[in-house]
Amino acid sequence: MTVISVDLTNAPYDIHVRAGLMAQAPEYLLPYARDNRLLVVTDENVARAVWPALEAALSAAGVETAVYILPAGEAGKSWGELEKLTDWMLAQHVERSDHVIALGGGVVGDITGFATHIVKRGCSFVQIPTTLLAQVDSSVGGKTAINSAAGKNLVGAFHQPALVLIDPELLSTLPPRQLAAGFAEVVKYGLIDDPDFFLYCEDNLDSFFAGDPAIRAQAIITSVQSKARIVAADETERTGTRALLNLGHTFGHALEADTGFSDRLFHGEAVAAGMALAFRYSVRLGLCADEDARRVSQLLKRAGLPTTLSDAGVTANGALLVDYMRHDKKMSGGTLPFLLARGIGQTFLSKDVALDDVADFLDDEAQS
Numbered sequence: 001m002t003v004i005s006v007d008l009t010n011a012p013y014d015i016h017v018r019a020g021l022m023a024q025a026p027e028y029l030l031p032y033a034r035d036n037r038l039l040v041v042t043d044e045n046v047a048r049a050v051w052p053a054l055e056a057a058l059s060a061a062g063v064e065t066a067v068y069i070l071p072a073g074e075a076g077k078s079w080g081e082l083e084k085l086t087d088w089m090l091a092q093h094v095e096r097s098d099h100v101i102a103l104g105g106g107v108v109g110d111i112t113g114f115a116t117h118i119v120k121r122g123c124s125f126v127q128i129p130t131t132l133l134a135q136v137d138s139s140v141g142g143k144t145a146i147n148s149a150a151g152k153n154l155v156g157a158f159h160q161p162a163l164v165l166i167d168p169e170l171l172s173t174l175p176p177r178q179l180a181a182g183f184a185e186v187v188k189y190g191l192i193d194d195p196d197f198f199l200y201c202e203d204n205l206d207s208f209f210a211g212d213p214a215i216r217a218q219a220i221i222t223s224v225q226s227k228a229r230i231v232a233a234d235e236t237e238r239t240g241t242r243a244l245l246n247l248g249h250t251f252g253h254a255l256e257a258d259t260g261f262s263d264r265l266f267h268g269e270a271v272a273a274g275m276a277l278a279f280r281y282s283v284r285l286g287l288c289a290d291e292d293a294r295r296v297s298q299l300l301k302r303a304g305l306p307t308t309l310s311d312a313g314v315t316a317n318g319a320l321l322v323d324y325m326r327h328d329k330k331m332s333g334g335t336l337p338f339l340l341a342r343g344i345g346q347t348f349l350s351k352d353v354a355l356d357d358v359a360d361f362l363d364d365e366a367q368s
């Protein structure tokens, strides 16, 4: 068992990682059951693939459950779904001291976290992430949100979970395209500040996708350690440290908007293309060696991920993509701080990027 702590002053919490951990889930969850009863939020695929075994284990341990099932996919992170979920929680007479279990990918975690933040002015939640993306990224750090008509994650709150339980074996039922999408956020940690981990990803990509348990566990643990360290340094993204986790996301969120927040382009796929674009843009600005940008694209391509606008199925011109970016939460005083790189493992936040220049770059990308 690996236990990683998120060292926050107000509400520190632990992340437990172990293959097969779900067998022990009742032990971990029992303390959160009020009158031996738990509220669980999941989605329709996880309800089929993961929930039956957990429900049986909880029931054997004498824990009764009430389950709310969201539609699968990004559409689950909407105002309409938030209203239905909060109504359900209220109908279940959730109390402020209760802990709702978020069992699923980033969509389930993000909306459940936000719902628990606002219902009765705040109750708690436990994350049991079931996708690679959620295990290495979204279940940790307390960014919770829904999408709005104007864009990605625009209505939300920082609300930390009380506990995170990660069982890499849950990934056995995850569709391969979703596994690859999650791998983009794994690679991100190498690109931010850990060149050795990037090398690890290059060297072990084939074993990772073949399902090697040791390689998968190591990749998840290293990712979670990075995320926990960065979140603890800047919980609410005030100093610029946490913004590093947004590498590839300013481009990525614009690509997601252009593809309608749909199955046409998953979040992790948009982040992959976004990171490749951020590296090529850094090369264009003379900040980064071309060889590094090539290595980034090569690794992402090996994982089956998109690295260009055309791979991502994006047809919008640069001006429209930049318009989407104007909704970015990093926008400050009319300018958009941008995540750029001086090389692999050398990401930094630049305040010198002109959005008109980004639009020209994207138009050139569309031609190449």
Ligand SMILES: NC(=O)c1ccc[n+]([C@@H]2O[C@H](COP(=O)([O-])OP(=O)(O)OC[C@H]3O[C@@H](n4cnc5c(N)ncnc54)[C@H](O)[C@@H]3O)[C@@H](O)[C@H]2O)c1
Binding pocket: 043, 044, 045, 046, 049, 050, 072, 073, 074, 077, 104, 105, 106, 107, 108, 110, 130, 131, 132, 133, 134, 137, 138, 139, 140, 141, 142, 143, 144, 153, 170, 171, 172, 173, 174, 175, 178, 181, 182, 266, 267, 268
């Ligand atoms: N809060 C954060 O810090 C943070 C970080 C990264 C991403 N996100 C958000 O997370 C979301 C993406 O998360 P995601 O990639 O997990 O997508 P997701 O939650 O949509 O899950 C992907 C798909 O896999 C299915 N699934 C989940 N677990 C499964 C399993 N074990 N077996 C079979 N199918 C399974 C789901 O039903 C869904 O169809 C985006 O909305 C993104 O904005 C948030």
Ligand SMILES: O=C(O)C(=O)C[C@@H](O)[C@H](O)[C@H](O)COP(=O)(O)O
Binding pocket: 137, 141, 143, 152, 153, 185, 242, 243, 245, 246, 249, 329
């Ligand atoms: O935890 C963070 O901080 C991140 O930026 C992680 C990202 O992978 C994640 O997609 C996040 O939800 C994006 O945040 P946003 O503030 O750009 O909506």
Ligand SMILES: [Zn+2]
Binding pocket: 137, 185, 249, 267, 271
């Ligand atoms: Zn992300």
